[in-house]
Amino acid sequence: MPELRVGEQRLTVAPASNLLDALLQGGVAVPYSCRSGSCHACLVRCLRGEPLDGKPEALDPQRRQQGWRLACQCRIVDDLQVEVFDPLRDGRPARIAACDWLGPDVLRLRLIPQQPLRYRAGQHLVLWTDTGIARPYSLASLPDEDPWLEFHLDCRHSGAFSDAARAFKPGDALRLGELRGGALHYDADWQMRPLWLLAAGTGLAPLYGVLREALRQGHQGSIRVIHLAHERSGHYLAEPLAQLVTEHPQLQVELLDAAELPAALAELRLVSRQTLALLCGHPDSVETFTRRLYLAGMPRNQMFADLFLPHA
Template sequence: MPELCCAGQCWSVEAGANLLDALNLAGHRVPYSCRAGSCHACMVRCTAGQPEDARPDALPFDQRAAGWRLACQCRVRESLNVEVYDPEREGIPANVQHLDWPAKGIARLRLQPQRPFRYNAGQHVLLWTEQGVARPYSLASLPAEDAWLEFHVDCRNPGAFSEAVRHLSLGDTLRLGNLHGGALHYDPLWENQPLLLLASGTGLAPLWAILREALRQGHTAPIRLIHVGYGYLGEALEALALSQPQVEVERVEEGQEWLASLQPTSRRTIALLCGGDGFVEAASRRLFMTGLPRGQIFSDTFVSAKHDA
């Protein structure tokens, strides 16, 4: 049986055991949310030995070269020494600069990082609370314009992270973990192509940033944004649409039928989608059926939280 070592403790595990489960069963409390290799909450660093990795493409080359792996995607086939991700050591501290509730149960959180933090519109980052709760959230801020990092947190359902957000005060510290994503982005080469932005719930966050990035870069073709579900940022979106004649904003109530009538204005349309997996899958299928090539459909799916502590 292979031996697993972490934080000075060594123990035997069954060959083929899931690395995340083996660490948590031994009391090392590695956080996770999706168990699909998407949230990056369960990062560990292998200092000796190599696990069997089902998602070697989930992390950038430099992180893999440094030994980082996603524990949920790894199985123990040989003896391993691992280090659990330590947000105190690896993360960037960021202070709560602003917290308000633009809609019932939706928190708008603005953080001021204590060190430079580079990102692109559409990316997401792992946020850590002081209690060790980690969850990925998309950035709603625009790096070229905003002096803060903005996140939209859905606190309508119970959860360790949403509960922590409800108790935050100005000046409190969170930590910024791994930055990832990039499927949602704005490419200057799209300047003359129509944009279709589809969001459900707080999937609006990255698309709000991308919409402003497109306008900042002088996008000239029409931009249509459809937001499905509970509404927030309504006034800001309406003001933007009034000031930018090529921008059209539409809000769809949750449960309202709209997908069957969705039709891109052109085969050259670039579609950007963000929301729950069911929303993204259904909207992507509809766009493809209307004739939009798959290479013009970009999406980011909010994984369902199975565990966020």
């Protein structure tokens, strides 16, 4: 039976046990969210031994060389010694510059990292509270233009991080974990192509960053933004989007609630076979978007999606 060692703790586990499950069952506090290798909240570093990694491509080669693995994707096949990601030791320090409500359920969080952070519009970061609660959130800010890192937190439902976030105030310290993402981005080669951005809820956050990046780079093709919200009050960026429409004639914005969505999607028609689509939100919404775009004639390799997975 393999032995799993974490600090001074030694656990005997069944062969091929999932590493995250073994750690949790042994009482080791490991944050996790998606269990699919996307959020990177469950990072651990292998100190001795090597697990069977089911998704080695999820981490960049440098992180893997340093011994980092995603616990949710690994199985224990031999004796293994690991250490859990420690935000105080391994994370980047940041301070809250501002936190305010953009709507009844959306908290805008602006952070100032104490060390420079290079990122692309559309990526996401794992945020850590000082009590060790971790959750991945997409960046809504624009690199090299906004002086802060901006996040839009959906607080409609209770959750460990969102509940803690309700008490955040300017000056509070947070830690930044792994920078991830890349499916949602803007490519300079797209300048003449029609661009559709379809978002549900706070899935609008990364697409808002991508939209501003496209406009900053002088995108020449048409841009269509569709935002799905449970109700009208959920269109938390309605005003800044309306302002962008007045400044950029190639931009069209549609704000829909759940009842309006089927009819609006049924009317979608491709203006060009070169149209690209970026999709973000809950998996059900993204699947609905994807299916309708495919039926409208858009090839799947022209759709780029990021899923906001519910906590496992």
